[in-house]
Amino acid sequence: MTATTMPTTTDNQLTAGQLPRFSAIAMLVVVVAVVAGVMALFGTPAIGAVVIVSVLVFLAAMYALSWAVEGSRRAADRTAGHVVTGFFVLALLPLVSLVFSTVAKGLERFDVQFFTYSMRNVIGEGGGAIHAIWGTIIVTGLATLISVPIGLFTAIYLVEYAGSNKLAAAIRLFVDVMTGIPSIVAGLFAYTVFSLILGPGTNSGLSGAIALTVLMIPTVVRSAEEMLRLVPNELREASYALGVPKWLTIAKVVLPTALAGLVTGVVLAIARVMGETAPLLVTAGITASMNINPFADPMATLPVFVYYQYMTPGVPQDPFYARAWAGALVLILIVMGLNAIGRFIAWKFAPKTGR
Amino acid sequence: MSKRIELKDLNIFYGKFHAVKSVNMTIEPRAVTAFIGSSGCGKSTVLRSINRMHEVIDGAYVEGQVLLDGVDLYDKAVDPVRVRRHIGMVFQRPNPFPTMSIRENILAGVRLNNSRISKSDADELVETSLQGANLWNEVKDRLDKPGSGLSGGQQQRLCIARAIAVSPDVLLMDEPCSALDPISTLAVEDLIQELKENYTVVIVTHNMQQAARVSDSTAFFNLKAHGQPGELIEYGPTEKIFHNPEQKATEDYITGRFG
Ligand SMILES: Nc1ncnc2c1ncn2[C@@H]1O[C@H](COP(=O)(O)OP(=O)(O)OP(=O)(O)O)[C@@H](O)[C@H]1O
Ligand SMILES: [Mg+2]
Numbered sequence: 001m002t003a004t005t006m007p008t009t010t011d012n013q014l015t016a017g018q019l020p021r022f023s024a025i026a027m028l029v030v031v032v033a034v035v036a037g038v039m040a041l042f043g044t045p046a047i048g049a050v051v052i053v054s055v056l057v058f059l060a061a062m063y064a065l066s067w068a069v070e071g072s073r074r075a076a077d078r079t080a081g082h083v084v085t086g087f088f089v090l091a092l093l094p095l096v097s098l099v100f101s102t103v104a105k106g107l108e109r110f111d112v113q114f115f116t117y118s119m120r121n122v123i124g125e126g127g128g129a130i131h132a133i134w135g136t137i138i139v140t141g142l143a144t145l146i147s148v149p150i151g152l153f154t155a156i157y158l159v160e161y162a163g164s165n166k167l168a169a170a171i172r173l174f175v176d177v178m179t180g181i182p183s184i185v186a187g188l189f190a191y192t193v194f195s196l197i198l199g200p201g202t203n204s205g206l207s208g209a210i211a212l213t214v215l216m217i218p219t220v221v222r223s224a225e226e227m228l229r230l231v232p233n234e235l236r237e238a239s240y241a242l243g244v245p246k247w248l249t250i251a252k253v254v255l256p257t258a259l260a261g262l263v264t265g266v267v268l269a270i271a272r273v274m275g276e277t278a279p280l281l282v283t284a285g286i287t288a289s290m291n292i293n294p295f296a297d298p299m300a301t302l303p304v305f306v307y308y309q310y311m312t313p314g315v316p317q318d319p320f321y322a323r324a325w326a327g328a329l330v331l332i333l334i335v336m337g338l339n340a341i342g343r344f345i346a347w348k349f350a351p352k353t354g355r
Numbered sequence: 356m357s358k359r360i361e362l363k364d365l366n367i368f369y370g371k372f373h374a375v376k377s378v379n380m381t382i383e384p385r386a387v388t389a390f391i392g393s394s395g396c397g398k399s400t401v402l403r404s405i406n407r408m409h410e411v412i413d414g415a416y417v418e419g420q421v422l423l424d425g426v427d428l429y430d431k432a433v434d435p436v437r438v439r440r441h442i443g444m445v446f447q448r449p450n451p452f453p454t455m456s457i458r459e460n461i462l463a464g465v466r467l468n469n470s471r472i473s474k475s476d477a478d479e480l481v482e483t484s485l486q487g488a489n490l491w492n493e494v495k496d497r498l499d500k501p502g503s504g505l506s507g508g509q510q511q512r513l514c515i516a517r518a519i520a521v522s523p524d525v526l527l528m529d530e531p532c533s534a535l536d537p538i539s540t541l542a543v544e545d546l547i548q549e550l551k552e553n554y555t556v557v558i559v560t561h562n563m564q565q566a567a568r569v570s571d572s573t574a575f576f577n578l579k580a581h582g583q584p585g586e587l588i589e590y591g592p593t594e595k596i597f598h599n600p601e602q603k604a605t606e607d608y609i610t611g612r613f614g
Pocket of ligand 1: 396401
């Protein structure tokens with residue numbers, strides 16, 4: 001007796017028609033085939049033209065089909081989804097092609113010799129980038145050592161102590177201006193400072209680190225400031241109410257709570273300056289041999305190494321190009337490794353939830 | 356050690372906004388004092404000015420005096436950090452430290468101040484504090500799990516345990532039961548009765564029965580109109596405020612809620 005009184009699903013107002021799951025993919029295949037076929041009638045079509053026309057036809061056809069079967073709201077939802085997916089693919093293309101070509105061309109010299117030899121006395125084949133790898137580690141390491149404390153303490157001052165006073169406004173303005181400094185200008189600044197002190201024409205790892213510091217500080221300040229602001233005021237008040245002084249509250253409650261975000265920000269800042277070429281070109285310079293003393297003599301770094309290998313190849317050129325690609329690959333791997341470490345630390349220290 | 360608190364001609368401001376106007380009252384030691392009144396009339400504000408938490412807010416300040424056993428807490432020579440070690444607080448919304456486990460939350464008052472405590476003392480402190488807040492049985496098997504993984508009511512009791520772990524002289528509680536079920540509420544009320552043996556307890560509540568049940572004295576705050584500062588309308592023994600109030604406004608408020 002219940003069966004007769006229950007509404008049947010077909011006239012139920014809560015359900016609507018649904019397209020099968022694979023309909024979008026099926027439609028895409030059909031549209032591409034049809035568009036390519038039709039365009040082939042007028043001569044061999046350019047791939048780009050086929051792609052563009054196919055996408056437009058696909059969007060229209062899918063909207064119409066979904067509108068007819070599922071209603072206008074679902075149709076709009078599908079179209080929005082397809083557009084977003086399309087832009088995602090578009091954004092991914094350059095990245096994928098870049099990684100692909102770097103790996104493909106970089107693997108040729110990605111060998112033991114590359115990580116054990118410098119370019120000392122190398123004219124043609126062979127040689128390696130160990131001096132540049134160490135240079136990059138030393139220069140960015142020094143830059144990190146200098147800029148992280150400065151950036152972090154600036155952010156702490158801005159968020160925890162300054163409130164909305166004039167000094168804070170001035171610092172924020174300066175940080176914004178520093179963010180916009182072209183990297184070559186930072187390099188020239190460091191070069192000038194060291195020339196004034198030590199005489200003209202001096203290259204050293206330290207001057208490179210100073211140039212990178214100028215670029216790094218604003219990024220660190222900005223990201224740290226954002227992260228500290230995310231810490232709820234209630235936690236600070238909870239700590240104050242236990243009779244904890246302000247500096248201990250910052251050190252033991254605010255910073256640990258924000259730690260994950262702070263680490264991520266620092267790692268991103270390191271990754272960003274690690275690939276800088278122009279400022280290091282004028283400051284750290286280039287050398288063929290290993291130099292681990294940042295206070296004197298030029299120091300090779302990976303970006304500058306890649307630049308010189310590619311721009312001033314000898315004869316034959318191929319070993320130089322191969323070393324350039326291998327250097328680029330190593331640089332990408334280091335940056336990716338840093339990101340992985342940063343993510344791991346962020347995950348490890350993220351405020352715990354769950355039981 | 357419990358201490359007497361006197362508020363003398365206390366005016367409280369948020370920047371230009373005059374939030375509470377000339378409060379005069381004496382809060383007795385070894386007793387529970389309840390603050391009641393409509394939302395926004397300044398109960399939390401008065402409470403926070405008693406342990407100098409009010410000035411933590413940008414632009415907020417206080418005029419007048421708060422005396423703790425005769426010492427003016429707003430005297431220039433007084434260190435607000437020391438004041439807060441003597442006057443503990445439980446907030447309207449539970450706020451356990453998310454980076455700490457349940458155990459570390461209880462020990463926060465000790466550890467954050469860089470004090471050393473032996474493991475056995477720490478264990479004992481954790482157990483007595485959690486038992487005091489009626490939370491021990493629920494969490495004793497997972498003391499090392501994060502405090503933010505507890506339910507809202509459990510978090511509130513965790514915060515109460517955290518506040519009593521530093522054994523203050525005075526305990527200020529801002530609607531400690533607003534997120535609790537009736538059983539936990541009763542447990543917290545029992546706890547308040549116990550605390551009153553040793554502490555001066557001030558509790559803000561919107562629950563009239565609760566005020567009637569737990570408090571010895573009741574203070575009724577009210578607003579003349581919106582945008583006006585809140586005022587202390589009537590203050591006296593709970594018995595009298597609830598059964599024989601002098602002011603019409605008090606009677607209206609209480610009967611409005613009761614009847
Ligand atoms: N941080 C603040 N900045 C500015 N004004 C505030 C702030 N906190 C509270 N106020 C104002 O002060 C007045 C009193 O607020 P208070 O929080 O003390 O009310 P309350 O009596 O505790 O209310 P409730 O019962 O809803 O908790 C209100 O008008 C409120 O808008
Ligand atoms: Mg309140």
